[in-house]
Amino acid sequence: MDRLAGTRAVITGAASGIGEATSRLFVAEGATVVLADVDDARGERIAGELGDRARFVRVDVAEEGAIEAAIGTSVDEFGGLDCLFNNAGNPGSLGRVEEIDMAEFDRTVAVHLRGVFLGIRAAARVLRPQGRGSIINTSSVAGLGANYAGHDYSASKAAIAHLTRTTANELGEDGVRVNAICPGGIATSIFGRAAGLDAERAQGTIDTMAAVLADIAPIRRAGQPLDIAECALWLASDASSFVNGQAIAVDGGLITGPTYRTSRARSEGAVGLLSASGES
Numbered sequence: 001m002d003r004l005a006g007t008r009a010v011i012t013g014a015a016s017g018i019g020e021a022t023s024r025l026f027v028a029e030g031a032t033v034v035l036a037d038v039d040d041a042r043g044e045r046i047a048g049e050l051g052d053r054a055r056f057v058r059v060d061v062a063e064e065g066a067i068e069a070a071i072g073t074s075v076d077e078f079g080g081l082d083c084l085f086n087n088a089g090n091p092g093s094l095g096r097v098e099e100i101d102m103a104e105f106d107r108t109v110a111v112h113l114r115g116v117f118l119g120i121r122a123a124a125r126v127l128r129p130q131g132r133g134s135i136i137n138t139s140s141v142a143g144l145g146a147n148y149a150g151h152d153y154s155a156s157k158a159a160i161a162h163l164t165r166t167t168a169n170e171l172g173e174d175g176v177r178v179n180a181i182c183p184g185g186i187a188t189s190i191f192g193r194a195a196g197l198d199a200e201r202a203q204g205t206i207d208t209m210a211a212v213l214a215d216i217a218p219i220r221r222a223g224q225p226l227d228i229a230e231c232a233l234w235l236a237s238d239a240s241s242f243v244n245g246q247a248i249a250v251d252g253g254l255i256t257g258p259t260y261r262t263s264r265a266r267s268e269g270a271v272g273l274l275s276a277s278g279e280s
């Protein structure tokens with residue numbers, strides 16, 4: 001299929017999970033993709049599998065000036081840039097407030113908030129002069145509500161959602177759209193990384209995580225990377241040309257609140273207790 005024929009994209013965090021699935025989908029739909037990641041081994045291998053319309057460039061999104069190398073590769077080898085997907089992410093801290101290590105806190109903010117801003121800034125330098133383009137940022141349900149992830153990660157994701165609005169407001173006037181995707185529970189290696197596993201061993205935890213995530217939202221299955229990739233494809237394409245500044249949850253309804261099935265059981269239990277205490 002050719003839903004993205006002629007689109008030139010750079011995707012960060014492309015060596016795994018959501019970024020990998022999006023890279024594969026974009027290339028299958030006619031785009032060229034520069035895969036950017038700190039994981040050289042997986043990034044090179046996936047780009048190799050994708051063939052002539054893919055390249056891998058090592059990028060640490062937290063480093064000023066790093067994403068420019070990937071954007072430069074898209075311009076030099078594929079003739080330009082139409083879309084940047086700022087998707088790289090680390091799991092962040094999991095401890096209680098008093099336990100959080102400030103170096104880890106700073107790294108989380110640097111990878112997420114700083115990394116996304118550096119990406120938007122670098123892309124704007126190319127996209128604004130040409131008067132068109134789509135920037136997509138990965139936020140999270142953790143940026144929309146509390147208790148989906150740790151403090152530094154959640155606050156960074158909320159900041160990404162708002163940075164999406166502020167930059168969309170400015171860049172939209174010059175034809176450049178900025179939107180965010182807020183994934184719910186997606187079965188990827190990020191949870192294994194949170195448990196301290198290295199990249200390859202974390203890949204081995206995905207099926208276990210899919211089972212854990214299968215019952216947390218109204219839609220009774222784990223999210224898959226392809227669910228997010230399809231939303232990114234739509235945001236990259238002209239089909240979404242009037243969508244700007246949005247943080248779109250792709251979460252099976254997770255953010256709507258506690259699932260009906262669990263709250264119904266709780267309220268039936270409460271009704272039972274109340275009628276029993278009324279009878280005694």
Ligand SMILES: NC(=O)c1ccc[n+]([C@@H]2O[C@H](COP(=O)([O-])OP(=O)(O)OC[C@H]3O[C@@H](n4cnc5c(N)ncnc54)[C@H](O)[C@@H]3O)[C@@H](O)[C@H]2O)c1
Nearest residue numbers: 013016017018038060061088089140183185186188189190
């Ligand atoms: N999986 C979920 O349930 C979920 C939910 C909400 C949001 N997200 C977000 O989705 C994005 C993708 O995560 P995923 O679930 O695919 O996880 P993943 O661990 O499978 O992939 C993350 C990728 O980002 C790369 N990365 C990490 N730090 C980087 C850096 N500084 N520079 C460049 N690359 C870096 C990793 O090497 C890895 O390839 C992240 O931003 C994550 O926070 C995931």
